[in-house]
Amino acid sequence: MSVWEFANPARFVRIVGRILAPTALLSASLLAVGLVWGFFFTPPDYVQGSAVKILFVHVPSALMAINAWIMMLAASLIWLVRRHRVSVLAAKSAAPVGAVMTLAAMVTGGIWGQPMWGTWWAWEPRLTSFLILFLFYLGYIALWHEVDDKERAADLTSVLCMVGSVFAFLSRYAVNFWQQGLHQGASLSLDRDTNVHNAYYVPLLLCMAGFALLFVTLVLLRTRTEIRKQHSAAIAARINADVR
């Protein structure tokens, strides 16, 4: 079976109907195990104390915030090249989920920053990049809202996603550059990579898998909703035509 089989909306809806419940269940159980394990059964870090437990919600949401945008980029590209409607609807469905993940990453980052840096919001490169990413999500969602014609909305948002990706990527480096010399880096950097000890590794992995599956589940569900909405619109148009 080729991946393009998903491009047929009817088949997509059928497949989603079959796999939605298992993915939802699996992601829920992964999240439940990972979060409970992270919350109750991990030791406090010797530097950060129990604040390190925020890791289990912060890192997965940050990861999915970026991955959601990359997925939207790929889906937009497929739409522009191969004109598969399901693809662009999947990009549309992923945007609000990605925006929520970005928001969650920022909020948990801020809460983590409070005890570590002594402030809710530090203009630290990573947090700032997420704020910028959030703005890109908002712009993309707003453009979908404002364009009435579905075909045109799909094209315009896809072009925006491509161009936006370039500048979101540039912003990441601009923000890194902007930070140089304004703050002493050491006091602000949380070196997460070296902080992840074995005790945190497995629950973190579970949480990341849970968040990833949750994202997949939500995108499938929301894409199906979009397909059904378009189907409804088509039927409504037919009925109107008959009445006239």
Place this chain on the structure above:
Amino acid sequence: MIALVIRDLKLAMRSGGGFGHALAFFFAVALLVPLAVGSDSAILVSVASGMIWVAALLASLLSLDRLFSIDFEDGSLEAIAVSPLPLEIAVCSKICAHWIATGLPLAAAAPVVGLLLHLPGEGYFWAVASLLVGTPALSALGAFGASLTAGMKRGGLLLSVLVVPMSIPTLVFGAKSIALAVAGASNTTAFLLLAATTLTAVAIAPFAAARALADSLR
């Protein structure tokens, strides 16, 4: 193409908007800054290089929403689209006209705004230079944003929401090249990155905008 640039410039001048409004807005923001943060010279010096760029960005944004929508409404955009001139080239001339009407005057006015904001002496040259090099990116990205919102009745606010995040690299590198010069440090890297960002924007925007306009006209 040159004829198109001249036509757009003439239109901008005749409506009295183009040159005047963006410049007036630039000064208005420069006036708001001391009123908001206080006239203390030390504070002004520390924010001057950044505020020049924020004001320029806002002034450039302000003049964008009519970039394509007038031509879209009266049908001249369609005329351009069916003419042998590629739409990409038409977008390029739009960007040129917008830059000559806003970016160029803003760069020329930068020293006066710098003076109002107590910009230290080393900053003046770089304020003009960074605006000259950076504002083409604002015009190009603005043209892209305007092409996305061309058919809309009230696209002005959405346009800003779309363009501001994309302008962040330009703003950062532009403000940094002034600030580093003021601090007495080397700003070569910042300035080169500013130029690189502008080249990226100018390279991408015409194609993306032409694609979006073609969609809106279909």
Place this chain on the structure above:
Amino acid sequence: MFAELGQYQFEVLAAYGATILLIGGIVALSAASSAAALRKLNELRSLEKRNE
């Protein structure tokens, strides 16, 4: 177990709470709009059938 949270009890609880709230929100919204879309589709389908 809560004793283990020590001095950062509030922060950890707030972070977990905020995440669960946000994610629960988007899940609930998605589920609600999915149900609404299905309902509308079924309504329109039966309406079309009746018209024929």
